[in-house]
Amino acid sequence: MVKLSVPGIPKALPTLSKAPLIPLAQAVERITEFLSPGNALVLTGAGVSVDSGIRAYRGHDGRYLNPNYKPIFYQELVDPSPTGHLFRQRYWSRSYLGYPPVRDAIPNPIHYSIAALQYGKYCSSVITQNVDGLHKKASPTEDMRRRILELHGTLFTVHCKHGHMFGRDGYQVRLEDLNPTWKPLADKVGQELRTNPDGDVEVIGMDFGTFNIPSCEQCENDGITMTIIKPDVTFFGESIREPVKDESYHLVEEASRLLIIGTTMATYSAFRLIRHAVELDKPIILLNVGPTRADTLEAVEKIELPAGDVIRAVARALCGPKAQTDPVMRTLLTSGVVRAVKTGDRGAG
Template sequence: MHLPPLPGGPATGGPGPSAAGLEAVEHLLAGRGVAVLSGAGLSTESGIPDYRGATGSLRRHRPMTYQEFVASEEGRRRYWARSHVGWQAIARAEPNAGHRAVEELRRSGRVSAVITQNVDGLHRAAGTVDAVELHGGLDRVICLGCRRTSGRAELDRRLHTLNGAFRGTGSKVNPDGDVELPAALVETFRIAPCGECGGVLKPDVVFFGETVPRPRVQQCYDLVDAARALLVLGSSLTVMSGLRFVLHAARTGKPVVIVNQGPTRGDAYATAKVSLPLGAALTALAERLGGVPPAP
């Protein structure tokens, strides 16, 4: 299958949002075996912002990079101070109608697999316990020394003990779970080492500038290969981490349908594109489809 050149930005000539696009999603989900790739846009209705607005432009927030985190204790202190405050909002967030509709579609057999670029754990909270978290999860922590993993709640308790007088507040949580804090306040924050080896603790997520573990990437390719089609929900596909699965599906002749408010870098490869609020659209689709589809 011949593919157009990879666009450097949002597609300008691809399919546009329309009622026909939503009908295409319904048609896609009428059978079995659709793999879902979800992004930050699916979690905005749970109060977690995305990295880009409807225009596709990056918001002012600059996320922590892997290089900054490992390079200095100052960088790690800045991350953990801001994340310590932001984690409370992430921990309180609940799955929205979109997450619940995806799980309903999975239980019915229409959705065969869920791959998410999100680190908020909301697919799991909605019941999709086998969702592949491409970029990891904020509710887990890993030691860069001994590689031991532990729960974020355990670290949160330790950080509270170390920073009893810390009274950081943030106006809003960022997509990667931190908030903006004054530099003077960050300087007073004490970070916790690994309880086993004293090494550096890092959230078990893939930072910008870090690569997704190869076995996890291969697992996602295998899920896309086993699927009949790929449905993208709430992702701008700006980074190759998620876009590669759209390219792979298109190269192998599988339909690709994108539901996202705003342009995406995968629009040129989409069979159909629709721009609607995800919670309402997915709930309506799950209700209209209902039941278990017939076997192919």
């Protein structure tokens, strides 16, 4: 039996980052200078979506905010046995409750500031570990959206094991229709029940075995009775698709520098991109509060400040003059809603 574990920050790292604290104005000046040549790649994690009301996995000390967090692994989700079906019932019941808050989340000033940097040609591309789609919501053009790589996929599409793809919104309606007894719980999400970055909600006292999972309609039309449905996201224990992996390396290689925002890089899929950038001698700045997996890499310059105020000020410094004549830029620099989260829910990716 293969032993599976949730990725985390290596235990050898200190529990608190040793990056020297610098004033906000100095951080803004440094990152503005860093991005001014253009052609930067921005890599983001769950920390950039916290101001949109989506709780991060980890707090400022690098530990999971929910110490009892037990995600479902890919091997469990796709197990064709009755045990696997129970895992799928657990996943889809919790995701049924957690998807609407992610679906309805609004980009915050960090998302719009990064979009402004991309629109102003200071940032060439964005790689995000987030599956919430907020970077794309903040992007004003289709060309910019094509330059956003969702490293771990997206919650907004679903597929079955036979490759049939369909939208999550329609599947959400089917989940609701088949599970009316679960609907009252939806009103508690965001209050008694909290949503994780992947749309998962911790539910206590409900029998997952009563949850009905809709089948793939196209499989039904083709006479296929046994199928397994999963969201188009990379689960723990699942490999990133080779085209996505190749594209992520390509974006690192074509960029002249790398700015990392709001992530601990606990997942190796992100950390290996940093290592690749180091091997290519790319300048790297990491903006994050708390310890990260990259803290031992001497080539990475770390700034330990919350991203919100820093990135918005950087975007205004670099893109502000263009906003005087460009209404799109002006909108990007003045958009974004900050949704308060409970104390202790803030953190890094």
